[in-house]
Each structure stands twice: as C-alpha cells, then as structure tokens.
Amino acid sequence: MIRMTDIHEAPPEPASIGAEQIEYLEQLARIRLSGEEKERTARDLSKILDYIEMLGELDTEGVDPLSHPVTTEPVFREDKAVNDDRRDAMLRNAPEHKDGCFKVPKTVE
Amino acid sequence: MIEYEAVIGLEVHVELSTESKIFCACPTAFGGAPNTHVCAICSGMPGTLPALNREVLRYAIRAGLATNCEITRDGKFDRKNYFYPDLPKAYQISQLYLPVCRNGRIEIGEGKNKKTIGIHEMHIEEDAGKLVHDPEGNCTLVDYNRCGIPLIEIVSKPDFRSADEVTDYLERLKTTLQYIGVSDCKMQEGSMRADINLSVRPVGREELGTRTEMKNMASLKAISRAIEAETKRQISRISAGKPIKQQTRRWDDDKGVSFSMRSKEDAHDYKYFPEPDLLPLRVSDGMIEEIRREIPELREARRARYIKELGLPEYDADILTSSFPLVRIFERTAGICGNAKEASNWIMTDLLKLLKDEQVAPEDMHFPEDSLGKIIRMTSEGVINRSVGRRVLTELFGSDTDPITYVKDNGLAMVSDQSVIETAVDRAIRENEKAVADYLCGNPKSLQFLIGQAMRHLRGKGDPQSVQKILFEHLEKRR
Ligand SMILES: [Zn+2]
Numbered sequence: 189m190i191r192m193t194d195i196h197e198a199p200p201e202p203a204s205i206g207a208e209q210i211e212y213l214e215q216l217a218r219i220r221l222s223g224e225e226k227e228r229t230a231r232d233l234s235k236i237l238d239y240i241e242m243l244g245e246l247d248t249e250g251v252d253p254l255s256h257p258v259t260t261e262p263v264f265r266e267d268k269a270v271n272d273d274r275r276d277a278m279l280r281n282a283p284e285h286k287d288g289c290f291k292v293p294k295t296v297e
Numbered sequence: 298m299i300e301y302e303a304v305i306g307l308e309v310h311v312e313l314s315t316e317s318k319i320f321c322a323c324p325t326a327f328g329g330a331p332n333t334h335v336c337a338i339c340s341g342m343p344g345t346l347p348a349l350n351r352e353v354l355r356y357a358i359r360a361g362l363a364t365n366c367e368i369t370r371d372g373k374f375d376r377k378n379y380f381y382p383d384l385p386k387a388y389q390i391s392q393l394y395l396p397v398c399r400n401g402r403i404e405i406g407e408g409k410n411k412k413t414i415g416i417h418e419m420h421i422e423e424d425a426g427k428l429v430h431d432p433e434g435n436c437t438l439v440d441y442n443r444c445g446i447p448l449i450e451i452v453s454k455p456d457f458r459s460a461d462e463v464t465d466y467l468e469r470l471k472t473t474l475q476y477i478g479v480s481d482c483k484m485q486e487g488s489m490r491a492d493i494n495l496s497v498r499p500v501g502r503e504e505l506g507t508r509t510e511m512k513n514m515a516s517l518k519a520i521s522r523a524i525e526a527e528t529k530r531q532i533s534r535i536s537a538g539k540p541i542k543q544q545t546r547r548w549d550d551d552k553g554v555s556f557s558m559r560s561k562e563d564a565h566d567y568k569y570f571p572e573p574d575l576l577p578l579r580v581s582d583g584m585i586e587e588i589r590r591e592i593p594e595l596r597e598a599r600r601a602r603y604i605k606e607l608g609l610p611e612y613d614a615d616i617l618t619s620s621f622p623l624v625r626i627f628e629r630t631a632g633i634c635g636n637a638k639e640a641s642n643w644i645m646t647d648l649l650k651l652l653k654d655e656q657v658a659p660e661d662m663h664f665p666e667d668s669l670g671k672i673i674r675m676t677s678e679g680v681i682n683r684s685v686g687r688r689v690l691t692e693l694f695g696s697d698t699d700p701i702t703y704v705k706d707n708g709l710a711m712v713s714d715q716s717v718i719e720t721a722v723d724r725a726i727r728e729n730e731k732a733v734a735d736y737l738c739g740n741p742k743s744l745q746f747l748i749g750q751a752m753r754h755l756r757g758k759g760d761p762q763s764v765q766k767i768l769f770e771h772l773e774k775r776r
Contacts, residue, residue, distance in 0.1 A: 216566060218380040255373045255571040262576040264351035269317040269324040273333045278340055286431065288331040289438035292382040295428055 205233040300500045301535070303528040304508075305463060305493060306455035309470065310448050311480045312424065312488035313356045319423050319447035320347030320390070327486050331440035339445035341385030346574050353447040354397070354578065356479040357421050358588050360449055361398030363477050363595065364416055364470075368585055369395050372578035374421075377567045382439050383425040393569045396420035397449075397578075403473075405465040414466050415454035424448050443487075449479075455494065455505070460524040464517050467491065475621035475660065476595050483660050490515045493524060496541070497531045506531070507541040511548050511555060523548040527555060599624065607637040613645050622659040626666055633670025634677065643673055647687055651694050663695050671700045682761055685709050713760040715767070721754035722768045736772055744768070 210226050210233075221229060275288060284291040318325055321338035338345045361368055375393040401416035426444040428437050451470065457463050471482040471489060482489040491514045496506035509527065514520045526548075531541055546555040594602070596618045603614035617627050623644065631640040648669065652659060669690065676686040681704055689700050689709065704710060712718060725747050726733055732750075736743035747768055752759050 216378075216380070216568070256573070256577050258576060260576065262349065262578060264354075265317075265320075265322070265348040267315050267317050267350050267352040268322060269326075270322040271324050271334065272322070272336045275330075275332045275335065278332065278335065286434065286436075286438055288333075289429070289440050290332075290382070291431075291434070292437050292439055294430070294435055295382060295437045 205230045205237065299536075301497045301528075301532045302458055302500045303495055303497050303524070303531075304455050304505055305457035305459075305495050305524065306508075307451075307453045307457070307463060307466070308492040308494070309451045309453075309467070310424075310490050310492075311360075311451065311474060311482065313353060313447040313449060314478070314480050314488075315350055315352045315356065315447055317350055318445040319350050319353050319421075320445055323445065325446050327483075327488075329442055331438075332442060334442040335444065339385075340441055341387070347390065349575060350447065353421060354580075355584075355588055356447075357397045357419065357449050358580065358585065359477050359592060360451075360474060360479050361401060361419055362585070362589055363473050363592055364398075364401040364403055364419075364451075366398035366401030366416060366419060368580055369397055369399065369578075370580050371395065372397055372580065374572035374575045374578075375569045376572045377422075377569055379567055381425075382437060383428050383444075385426070385441060385444065389423060389425065390572050390575070391422035392420035394571075403466060403469055405462060405469060412456075412462065414456045414462070417452045417454050419449050419451045422448050422450060460521040463493070463524060464521050467517060467520070472596055472620060476624075477592055478621075481660055483658075484515050484517070485658075485661060487515055491520060493520065493527075495524065495527050495531070497528060497535065506535075507543050509541065509543065510545045512545060514548060516550070519548060519550040522550065522553060523555060526553060530555070603637075607631075607641075609638065609641050613641050616645065616649070617641060620659040622662060626659075626662075626664075626669065629666040630670040630673065633667055634673035636673070636677070639673055639677070640670070643669060643690075647690055651691060655694070657695075664693075665697060665699075668693060668700050675701065675704060679713070679760070680704065680710055682711050682758065685711070685758055688757070709758060711760050712755050712758045713763055715763070718751070718755065718759055718763050718767050719771075721751045721759065722764065722771055724754050725750035725768070726771060733772065733775065737776060744772075747772075 207226065207230065210221070210230050214221055214226075279285040279288070279290070282290045312325070315325055317323060318334075318339055321336050323334045323336050323339055326334065338347060358368055372392065372395045374390050376388045377391045377393070378388045380387050396418040398419040399417070401419065402413050403416065404411060404413055406412045424443050424446040426439050426441040428439055431438050453466070457466065467489075474480045474482055474489075480488060484490070493511045493514060494508045495511070496508035498504065498506045509531070511523055511527065514523060527546070534541055542557075545558045547558050548555045600614045600618040603609045603617060604611055607614075609617070617623050626648070627640055627644055630644065631637040634640055651657075652662065672681075672686050672689055675681045676683050681689065685704075689703060693700055693703060729747060729750060732743040732746050736747065748761075748765055751764050751768055752761075755764070
C-alpha cells in the first residue's frame with residue numbers, strides 16, 4: 189500500500205522525457221523496446237507532455253478539481269451472483285495453461 | 298542500557314461477504330475449481346467495463362460507522378498500475394486520494410489498560426488472483442477466482458506498542474465486522490489478513506525509526522510471534538550499531554524467523570490516476586442514516602442485555618458475545634429450545650469444548666445453526682437423556698445430519714419401558730453382589746456404581762430417573 193506522503197516524496201517528472209526515463213518506464217511496464225523504438229517513444233511522450241502542459245497556462249484559481257468529466261449519478265449493479273463459467277474458452281486465449289490455471293513463468297516471492 | 302519500544306501500524310485487508318464480486322456478477326464463494334468464478338470483466342478482457350456492486354459501498358460505510366469513522370461524501374476510485382501475473386488488467390481499482398472512510402477509532406484493553414487505536418482510513422479495492430508455485434513445471438499457476446472479490450483495507454495509525462495490543466485490536470475488529478455482517482473474517486480462508494509495519498525507537502523519543510513490513514499475515518498466533526521476533530531483531534541490530542533497512546520481510550512461522558524478500562525494483566511507483574471507467578461516488582446524508590439504522594446491537598450492548606434480561610452469568614455473556622457466530626448459534630438455540638440458560642449452558646460446556654478439542658474457531662464451525670437447539674429440546678422433552686444428547690452433539694459436530702433423524706435412525710431414544718429397565722437393574726444387582734452389600738451397609742457411592750452398571754446394560758439410553766427409582770426399590774427390598 190502506498191501513502192499520500194509517498195506520492196509527495198516522488199521526484200517530479202521532467203517535462204522532457206530522456207533515455208533514462210524511458211528505461212525506467214520499460215521496467216515498470218515490463219516491456220522491451222528497441223533502440224529506435226526508445227527514441228520514438230521518448231519523442232512522442234515529450235510531445236504529449238508539452239501539449240498537456242498548455243493546461244498549466246490556465247488560471248484555475250477557485251476551480252474545484254474534477255476527477256471525471258461525466259457528472260451524472262453513479263449507476264450501481266445489484267448484488268446478484270451469476271456464474272458465467274467459461275473457463276475453457278478463456279484459457280484458450282492463454283499461451284499456456286495447466287490444471288485449469290494460467291501458466292506463467294515462475295514468479296519470485 | 299537503552300530501553301526500546303516497538304511502534305506498529307496495521308493494514309488489515311478484509312474480504313466483504315457480498316454474494317457477487319465488486320465489478321462483475323461472478324460469485325465470491327470460497328473454493329471452486331480454479332478459474333471457474335471468472336468472467337470477461339474480472340479476467341481483464343479488453344473492452345469490458347466495471348459496474349460497482351451497490352452492497353460494496355454500503356458495507357464499507359457500515360464498517361466505517363461501526364468504527365467511528367468520518368464518511369467521505371464525494372469519493373472516487375483510482376487506478377493503481379502494476380504488472381504482475383496476479384492482476385490480469387495490470388491495474389487494481391483502489392482508492393488513494395478519497396478513501397471511503399477516515400479518522401476512526403477502536404478501543405482496546407480493559408480497565409486502566411484501556412487505549413484508543415486510531416484508524417487512519419478505510420478504502421475499497423478489488424482483490425487479486427492467487428499464484429501457486431508448480432514445482433513440477435518450475436512455473437507459476439494462476440487462479441483468478443479471487444480476482445475482483447471486494448476488499449476493504451483498514452489502515453490503522455501507528456498506535457500499537459506490543460503484539461498483545463495488535464491481537465486485541467484484531468480480535469475486536471473481527472468481532473465488530475462479524476456483528477455488522479460485512480465479513481466472515483475467516484483468517485484461515487484468507488478473508489482477513491494483515492500487513493504489519495514495525496519500527497523501534499528508544500522509549501521517549503518522538504521520531505520514528507526505519508520500518509519494515511510483513512505482508513499477508515493470516516493467523517493471530519503468527520502475527521504475535523512475528524511482531525515479537527521482528528522487534529527483537531531490530532533492537533539487536535540497532536544495539537550492535539547496524540542500520541535497519543526499509544524492506545518487506547516474509548515471516549516463516551514454522552521456522553520462527555523472517556526473511557527479507559527480494560524487492561521488486563521500483564515496486565512503489567504505481568502511477569496512480571483517477572479511474573476513468575467509474576463515476577465519482579456520492580454519498581448522501583440519507584444513505585448514511587439508512588446504513589446506520591442497519592447496524593445491529595454490538596457486543597457491549599448485547600452483553601449487557603444477556604446479563605440483565607436473560608439472567609446469564611457475566612462470564613457466560615462475555616464468552617457468548619465474543620464472536621458473532623456464537624451469538625447467532627446461541628440465539629437460534631435459545632429460540633428453538635425455549636430456554637436461554639439451558640442453551641447457554643450447553644454452549645459454554647459442550648460446544649466450546651468441542652471447538653477447543655477440534656481446534657476450530659467459531660466462525661469456521663461447520664454445524665447447522667438449529668442442530669443444538671433440536672438436541673436440547675429432545676432432552677427436555679425426554680426423547681433422549683442428557684448423556685445421549687451430549688453424544689449426539691459430539692457425533693454430529695461438523696456434519697449436516699439432522700439430530701432428530703439421527704436419533705431415530707440409530708435407535709438412541711430413551712428407554713423408559715419399565716420391564717426393560719427392570720431387567721437391566723436385575724442384572725446389575727445379580728452381577729455386583731459386593732456393591733449391593735456395600736450399599737446396604739450404608740455406602741452411597743455404591744448406588745452410583747450400580748446405576749452406571751444398569752445404564753451400561755441399557756447402552757446408555759435409560760431414563761435416568763426411572764433407572765434410579767427402580768434400582769432403589771429393588772435394593773430396599775433386600776433389606
Ligand atoms: Zn467476473
């Protein structure tokens with residue numbers, strides 16, 4: 189679990205994404221990019237950040253934070269269980285399975 | 298010699314006992330073959346959308362009200378991103394910025410040891426799947442049945458100073474949550490588990506030491522042992538001038554030691570952001586008041602009522618109200634047999650002994666709620682005698698068999714046929730001349746022995762009063 193304080197302690201991200209940042213994101217997202225992909229991703233992400241930065245120019249004094257653009261009342265689902273067991277069909281999507289379970293590389297505890 | 302104290306905080310995960318999962322209609326029932334309680338939503342198929350189970354929000358608010366929390370009026374969900382096989386969506390829907398409840402408290406201890414433990418916050422989140430190591434294939438097998446089961450995480454303030462305080466708090470939290478019906482809190486099934494944050498500091502110092510975390514602890518005994526061992530470990534390191542590393546440790550209860558877990562690099566950068574697939578929550582005064590009215594009589598009030606209105610001894614009332622499964626079975630039993638004191642006696646002596654012998658916690662007891670009441674009623678109606686009743690209880694404990702059927706099928710009904718009892722009494726007298734002689738010389742113990750012998754010939758099913766009466770008459774005839 190993470191606390192509010194942990195969030196505040198995290199270093200602010202630079203507006204422009206460099207190679208180091210891309211490697212960090214690769215690790216977090218568990219993906220591997222080629223050299224060319226890294227460069228392109230860094231360029232794209234920097235552009236996206238610059239674009240979003242424009243919002244910083246607005247004066248938001250006295251404006252409440254908005255967490256969702258839709259303001260209607262939430263719709264709930266009633267607590268009724270329906271067992272839609274389609275395990276075999278679902279497991280067919282997996283590269284490997286065993287004993288009704290998804291089979292993945294050994295995880296380190 | 299510097300004296301140290303432990304500073305402990307808890308994060309308790311509690312599975313809510315809703316019928317269906319938090320964002321889909323899959324059942325939450327424990328067990329089930331792997332991946333059979335899974336649908337497109339909880340397995341994270343692309344293009345699916347979550348729909349919040351109404352009861353989850355209501356249960357969380359109920360838990361907050363019962364622990365004196367403030368309820369957040371405008372809440373929302375946040376997305377916690379991490380990549381691990383137990384999480385098919387690669388994010389967990391949780392609450393970071395606006396948890397459903399905040400600033401609660403639970404009182405622990407008795408008398409002058411009374412103490413308030415603060416609850417920092419309580420938030421709603423979804424459970425992850427279960428990973429099982431497969432030694433045969435040297436791989437990991439994933440079961441998503443638990444994925445999407447609603448949880449509340451109850452984060453305490455670092456107010457504990459000892460293992461005893463922690464177990465006291467957990468017991469009380471468990472009792473309260475069971476009373477209000479939001480969770481069964483079965484630790485052995487993992488529906489209540491705790492993460493322990495612990496640091497030590499010299500007594501009197503304000504500043505906190507570096508803390509370690511032990512995750513997913515699922516037994517009170519293990520929690521208590523882990524806290525004691527970790528406190529000792531940290532104190533001995535500090536005393537030896539070695540630093541404490543901030544790390545997650547795994548407690549091995551069999552070995553009685555904890556190990557540092559290989560820390561996943563950057564494991565704490567979850568890139569939280571507001572969950573776009575769910576609308577913000579809005580909790581009205583009306584909703585809070587409605588939920589407040591649903592909270593049943595809690596332990597203290599019920600205990601007082603048992604003493605005052607039902608006339609139970611304080612000790613019995615204390616034990617009976619210590620766990621909601623006991624409250625339920627007591628009230629059901631008293632209702633069926635029509636005698637609260639008798640119901641309490643049977644539970645206090647016979648049922649609790651069975652639970653202890655079998656090492657079963659009341660919430661893990663598998664025993665139909667009306668069985669004990671039926672057994673007591675059969676004894677008070679003279680269908681069976683008390684010792685047969687006790688035997689039926691022992692034999693049916695943990696079974697679904699109806700006691701009335703069981704008594705019938707096994708011919709356990711009380712023998713009150715005079716001629717059958719006379720035959721047994723005759724035999725007891727004939728075979729135990731010495732005991733008869735002793736009795737006639739004035740040794741009352743011999744009478745008990747002879748009753749026992751006659752009962753034995755009746756295979757324990759004799760009507761005790763008739764046996765005693767007939768035996769007495771036969772013996773007196775010999776004077
Ligand atoms: Zn599902």
